[in-house]
Amino acid sequence: MVAFIVRxxxxxxxxxxxxxxxxxxxxxxxxxxxxxxPEGMASRYVGRDATPEAIQGAVKRLHLDDPLIVQYGxxxxxIVAGQDYSLGPRKAECPAPCFGFSFxxxxxxxxxxxxxxxxxxxLAIGAAVIWVVAGVSIGVISALKRGSALDRAAMTVALAGVxxxxxxxxxxxxxxxxxxxxxxxxxxxxxxxxxxxxxxFQALVLPWITLAFLYAALYARLTRAGMLExxxxxxxxxxxxxxxxxxTVVTKHALRATLTPILTIFGLDLGxxxxxxxxxxxxxxxxxIGKLVIDAxxxxxxxxxxxxxxxxxxxxxxxxxxxxxxYAVVDPRVRLS
Amino acid sequence: xRKTKALALAALGTALxxxxxxxxxxxxxxxxxxxxxxxxGTGTSAAKHNDGYTKVVNPSDAKGGTLKFAYSDEPDSMDPxxxxxxxxxxxxxxxxxxxxxxxxxxxEAGLKLVPDLAEGLGEASEDGLTWTYKIKKGIKYDDGxxxxxxxxxxxxxxxxxxxxxxxxxxxxxxxxxxxxxKGPYKDKNxxxxxxxxxxxxxTVVFKLKKPFSEFDFLVANPQSAPVPQAKDTGLEYEKTxxxxxxxxxxxxEVGKQFNLVKNENWDPATDTTRKQLPxxxxxxxxxxxxxxxxxxxxxxxxVDLGGTGVQPAARAKxxxxxxxxxxxxxxxxxxxxxxxxxxxxxxxxNIDCRKAVQYATDQVxxxxxxxxxxGGDIGSTLMTPTTVGYQQYDLFPNGADNKGDxxxxxxxxxxxxxxxxxxxNIAVRGDRVKxxxxxxxxxxxxxxxxxxxxxxxxxxxxxxxxxAGKPDFVHQNKLGIMIAGWGADWPSGFGFLxxxxxxxxxxxxxxxxxMELNDPAVNDLLDKGIQTTDPAExxxxxxxxxxxxxxxxxxxxxxxxxxxxxxxxxxTNVYVHPAYGMYDYTWLGVQQ
Numbered sequence: 011m012v013a014f015i016v017r018x019x020x021x022x023x024x025x026x027x028x029x030x031x032x033x034x035x036x037x038x039x040x041x042x043x044x045x046x047x048p049e050g051m052a053s054r055y056v057g058r059d060a061t062p063e064a065i066q067g068a069v070k071r072l073h074l075d076d077p078l079i080v081q082y083g084x085x086x087x088x089i090v091a092g093q094d095y096s097l098g099p100r101k102a103e104c105p106a107p108c109f110g111f112s113f114x115x116x117x118x119x120x121x122x123x124x125x126x127x128x129x130x131x132x133l134a135i136g137a138a139v140i141w142v143v144a145g146v147s148i149g150v151i152s153a154l155k156r157g158s159a160l161d162r163a164a165m166t167v168a169l170a171g172v173x174x175x176x177x178x179x180x181x182x183x184x185x186x187x188x189x190x191x192x193x194x195x196x197x198x199x200x201x202x203x204x205x206x207x208x209x210x211f212q213a214l215v216l217p218w219i220t221l222a223f224l225y226a227a228l229y230a231r232l233t234r235a236g237m238l239e240x241x242x243x244x245x246x247x248x249x250x251x252x253x254x255x256x257x258t259v260v261t262k263h264a265l266r267a268t269l270t271p272i273l274t275i276f277g278l279d280l281g282x283x284x285x286x287x288x289x290x291x292x293x294x295x296x297x298x299i300g301k302l303v304i305d306a307x308x309x310x311x312x313x314x315x316x317x318x319x320x321x322x323x324x325x326x327x328x329x330x331x332x333x334x335x336x337y338a339v340v341d342p343r344v345r346l347s
Numbered sequence: 348x349r350k351t352k353a354l355a356l357a358a359l360g361t362a363l364x365x366x367x368x369x370x371x372x373x374x375x376x377x378x379x380x381x382x383x384x385x386x387x388g389t390g391t392s393a394a395k396h397n398d399g400y401t402k403v404v405n406p407s408d409a410k411g412g413t414l415k416f417a418y419s420d421e422p423d424s425m426d427p428x429x430x431x432x433x434x435x436x437x438x439x440x441x442x443x444x445x446x447x448x449x450x451x452x453x454x455e456a457g458l459k460l461v462p463d464l465a466e467g468l469g470e471a472s473e474d475g476l477t478w479t480y481k482i483k484k485g486i487k488y489d490d491g492x493x494x495x496x497x498x499x500x501x502x503x504x505x506x507x508x509x510x511x512x513x514x515x516x517x518x519x520x521x522x523x524x525x526x527x528x529k530g531p532y533k534d535k536n537x538x539x540x541x542x543x544x545x546x547x548x549x550t551v552v553f554k555l556k557k558p559f560s561e562f563d564f565l566v567a568n569p570q571s572a573p574v575p576q577a578k579d580t581g582l583e584y585e586k587t588x589x590x591x592x593x594x595x596x597x598x599x600e601v602g603k604q605f606n607l608v609k610n611e612n613w614d615p616a617t618d619t620t621r622k623q624l625p626x627x628x629x630x631x632x633x634x635x636x637x638x639x640x641x642x643x644x645x646x647x648x649x650v651d652l653g654g655t656g657v658q659p660a661a662r663a664k665x666x667x668x669x670x671x672x673x674x675x676x677x678x679x680x681x682x683x684x685x686x687x688x689x690x691x692x693x694x695x696x697n698i699d700c701r702k703a704v705q706y707a708t709d710q711v712x713x714x715x716x717x718x719x720x721x722g723g724d725i726g727s728t729l730m731t732p733t734t735v736g737y738q739q740y741d742l743f744p745n746g747a748d749n750k751g752d753x754x755x756x757x758x759x760x761x762x763x764x765x766x767x768x769x770x771x772n773i774a775v776r777g778d779r780v781k782x783x784x785x786x787x788x789x790x791x792x793x794x795x796x797x798x799x800x801x802x803x804x805x806x807x808x809x810x811x812x813x814x815a816g817k818p819d820f821v822h823q824n825k826l827g828i829m830i831a832g833w834g835a836d837w838p839s840g841f842g843f844l845x846x847x848x849x850x851x852x853x854x855x856x857x858x859x860x861x862m863e864l865n866d867p868a869v870n871d872l873l874d875k876g877i878q879t880t881d882p883a884e885x886x887x888x889x890x891x892x893x894x895x896x897x898x899x900x901x902x903x904x905x906x907x908x909x910x911x912x913x914x915x916x917x918x919t920n921v922y923v924h925p926a927y928g929m930y931d932y933t934w935l936g937v938q939q
Binding site for chain 2: 045050053068070071097099100115169185188189196197244293294297301305
């Protein structure tokens, strides 16, 4: 078991290195190959009408004229050993793991990521609780009441949930519940839980529901399909023949089997969301990882994009790792393979 | 040129005649709040559409409350010495006082320069090479220490002569006679900076390379706000700016939240242009643009910091509701939206081919992408109505309905030897939706007379450095027409014209004179104008330059851009400051 975990951890680290090289190449190598000059890149990070001297200054300050391998080496070294940046009259320390220094707002990337993480975790975990409870419950009920009006209504709502984009449901929910009825606060009202737990909760209710609506719909459909399949299995008939109560048959035998693939998907979904819920955070102006990366992309802030990509990749790799390990725990055959 | 909007003269013509002089703009307001209908989000029911353009709406001296701004992005910097964002030249005045500023008044009166940190306007030497400013005694920073002339000198040095502070303009570096000064981060001895002298603690003397009669405009930009050398932390100074204004920085989480609180060491007796009404000022950054509009309409936010107006969805809602429309103002931005024809790309090296395009253009169609009449007036000159010296004329009237004079266009096509039309390319920034739509409208217009134009899209990030601003690229790719826009940093003809029409500014890269027009008569007029000390004479010269360039037919104006800004009823002392083209942020208060 230990050897298996060690192997998987090494593979995960290798995966992160590959992701970092690939991401770096996408943002630095490809533009250079397409004719982008260091001056062209630097001109984005200086004021309008900048003189050639000012652009050259930015090229030097951001090390854009270094060979790409040197730039990548500096980036990788920064993650391991940290590095310093010039702020003018003094240097700024960017301790390890230094993911680089934002070209646009002159802040080190790593502390910025840590600053944005609580908002993303708050959003992702709250929404996850809602969508798992709601999605699985609706799926089970729909499966048990297959063909009923309740089943049809639930699946119609689920279809709508899967089909409607978050920027639509988010804006509609804000317009209705925040700006017309005044039940919830509007966009931009996110408050850290450590500052004011009540405001934190109030500000996140709409984003939670909006995000959970999409996922709950998906999970309801998956649960329903899984339950329908499981309920037709021989061992369910056997359980019933043994005289077990229907509730026991459903919860202890059918649902448990159905939940296994659902939990796998849940792990990946949660990992993905912890790397940033871009649409939800943008719609509700929540200062999380997703909002950070979309703003960085708009502003060509390459170090931030690179940092967030690695950060998100880390969570996805971590989720995969946990799922793999849990599989091994559940099914010893996985280790052998 | 500032990145979004820089300045705007309040109404000319009708708007001005509606009594801006009686606006009460410079007085302290009427004591109690006179606004009516204070329901948040419905706007000031007593006020009408564009009232904020000509007078102070909801005047009040009531103090207290929190003034809330929201912004869909983040500025380049909150450091007054390192910002080129137009709204920041307005906003930073809350905590930074430059030597001069613009009078606090709507309409033409607001374009007058008045002393701020200085005791009076600049005194130029006879040869025009030195400008002297005396600064007021007793002005203090928020920590209680007194402002000294050396702090102004240091502010100019750091903002214009360092590699790190790259975001602001570099006019002082261009005009000051500073030799090969390396900047204060490389050379700590400020005495080595010869471009500015401080003979005593209250006198600042600027030494110029050549006469520049509009120097007062330069020191009205926030870079002349004082910075104590000991407190400069370079790029991080934006979090701890030493305040001289009515507010000081409480906290700045970059890209998230910027908070100001009252500065107890600000003395209103030394300041004729600002108020100190709200207890706090909060700015939320990186907010969803559509959501900001909803919050404005619901009264949850007071001002969209960017000052660029509401988004299309909110605009449609406002236009459809007369009550909401009464709570809006529709000022000019400083921008002229236009196309330039390259005089070096055939067949536009022939003036008649250029004139054919002038007459063939359907200006109603090219106005539509900006939002129709609310988005801008159809243009016919280089300078916009908000530029001092602007004169209205139209050398190429294209029909009573502005949809083109096709007969005249064909006449000029024949005269340029292309009676059946010709092929050309229109270059446009592909990621700017409105500009692409303008290019498409222009393409359709020209097609009516046989000019077949192909639209070529380029990324805006490299537009100036690699594409339309690079003459070699323009020639090689036969870019005959380029869609562009321009706004001035200060409200004069020189501020608007010099970068885009002076033939000596044609650069191998980063070129804004995309016409490549190098007319010695135009260049000479620019030189003559900037050495003319009489403002009236100077303005005549700018108008002459404008006309000379239009005579070349290489400049094709589309619209003098306008914007639609919403004023919630909970906001007091609201007026559009003509120098910024948005509300005067230093005057605003909130109802309790």
